Amino acid sequence: MNRLRESLPFLNPELLERIEESSSTMQVPKGTEILREGQYVKVIPIVLSGLLKVVSKFGDKELLLYYIRPKESCIMSFAASLKNDPSRIHAITEEDSEILLLPSDSVSEWVRQFPSINTLFYQQYDLRYSELLDTISHVLSNKMDIRLFDYLKERSRVTNQNPIKMSHRQIASELGTAREVVSRVMKKLENEGKVLQHSSSIEILGGD
Known part of the structure; x- marks a missing residue:
């Protein structure tokens, strides 16, 4: 219960008890x-x-929509569960993770009984909507070097890692482009002194 209170302090104590009774926690390996x-x-x-x-995912390519960090949830899963629609996204662990799994049937009931749970999902909706707008803006407006460098900085921020252990192929998949494009642009960023490429990782050096 203490762990739930720390993670979801704005929820009604009775609701926290219901969550503890009905939900399960999983240790999920990376990938x-x-x-x-x-x-x-x-x-x-x-x-x-x-x-x-x-x-x-679009064929063999995928487009990164957003990350879900500690104390956050997936608003698209929430929306699909309420409408009993199939998922339109894929969710994959980027690190070894501990995940609280709320049964969707119970969540539908809790939404009516405990308005405080809506706070969680309203916050997530606002956050994800902003992130999706940023993603669309990057795709439509920015050159690939800006998209790639911003992606690397965000990746470093959410994982708290620098250097970042990722291949060009992995990056290309998440940006919805070709590996050859990423390799070419990465070399440009390296020549500009923004990144340093190691054998299995990429170090961010700085730059706007």
């Missing part, structure tokens, strides 16, 4: 897909520790 497109949402994740990424 595990916990939700896929077309799957009906039976549980809604809240990250207690670690990191999830949410992506849309």
Whole structure:
């Protein structure tokens, strides 16, 4: 209960008890897909520790939509569960993670009984909407070097890692582009003194 209070301090104490009774906690290894497109949402994740990424897939490419950090949830899973619609996204652990799984049937009931739970999802909606607008703006307006460097800085921030251990192929997949494009632009960023490429990682040196 103390762990739940720390993670979700704005929730009604009775609701916290219901969550503790009805929900389960999972230790999920890095790289595990916990939700896929077309799957009906039976549980809604809240990250207690670690990191999830949410992506849309288009053939063999994927576009990173947003990250889910500790004390956050997935608003798209929440919306799909309330409407009993299949998921339109994939959610994958980026690190070894501890995840609280709220049963979607119970959440539908809690939304009516405990208005405080809406605070969680209203906050998530506002946050994700802003992040999706930023993603669209990057795709439509920015050159690839700006998109790539901003992506690396955000990745470093949410994972608290620098250097970042990622391949050019992984980065290309999340940005919805080709590996050759990433390799070419990464070399440009390196020549500009913004990054330093190691054998299996990329170090951010600075720059706007």
